[in-house]
Amino acid sequence: MKKCKICGENLSDKFNYCPNCGEKIKNKQNNIASNNNVNNKTISSKYILISTLILLAIGFVVLYLSGVFDSNKVETKNVEQNNQVTQGADLSKLEEINNLEKQFNTNPNDYNTLLELAHLLNDSGFKEKAIERYQQYLKKFPQEPDVLVDMGVCYYELGKNQNAIMYMKEALKYNPKHQIANLNLGIVHLSMDEIETAKEYWKKAAELNPNNEIGKKAQELIKSH
CATH class of the missing domain: 1.25.40.10 (Tetratricopeptide repeat domain)
Known part of the structure; x- marks a missing residue:
């Protein structure tokens, strides 16, 4: 049984609207289902975010190991390979x-x-x-x-x-x-x-x-x- 909040009429669970005043009756099961949907959506969003972060981390590691980030490094070489530079050389x-x-x-x-x-x-x-x-x-x-x-x-x-x-x-x-x-x-x-x-x-x-x-x-x- 459920009760109309407007007119106070006691109603069977099968009623979605009060036959006396026409007020929409909230259904606990519907509410529960609705809340579950929200929770499911929230959980799904969390999984998507976590999965995305994991994929990004894996991608970063792969790029790092492949040497992509080394492209901007300046390779230091001797000014002249045929001349051995000693300390204090001009x-x-x-x-x-x-x-x-x-x-x-x-x-x-x-x-x-x-x-x-x-x-x-x-x-x-x-x-x-x-x-x-x-x-x-x-x-x-x-x-x-x-x-x-x-x-x-x-x-x-x-x-x-x-x-x-x-x-x-x-x-x-x-x-x-x-x-x-x-x-x-x-x-x-x-x-x-x-x-x-x-x-x-x-x-x-x-x-x-x-x-x-x-x-x-x-x-x-x-x-x-």
Whole structure:
């Protein structure tokens, strides 16, 4: 049984309208069905939203793993692959270095250009590359003390003291009065805490010419050590 809210008439559940006043009678079952429909719609919407989020997440993972998001990354490369860059290298000289390399490659017998290239690499901080060019030059002119000393300096600055000593001593073999070779040998031995040996080379450098810049530098090193 149900009751009309307008006229208060008691009615059977089969009535949807009050026969007395015509008021629409609410049906509990209908209400329940209606509420269930709403709930079903809400649940369905939630499933759709969750499914959509899951699909989006899966899609993002697939795209990420495929490398799509890497397309905007800047790949860092060496400025010049043929030049090994060392710490403190002067990159502003790269164009000049490249031009000399092209010039030498065009004429491999142009040893003046090769030596100029080696010196520029050395001065610009490309020590290992400079050593390669010095060695290339020395294959043609093995008895060049200046080049041997310069290559020895490269080895010293790379921390390879034994190589530095070997090439500087070889320079003295061809020119025992090579003042810079004696000065530099002293510096290398000093870095190895061999002070007495260092002083012997500085004394030789000072004796060769005590009045020039190298001789004065050798005397200063002797006094300070």
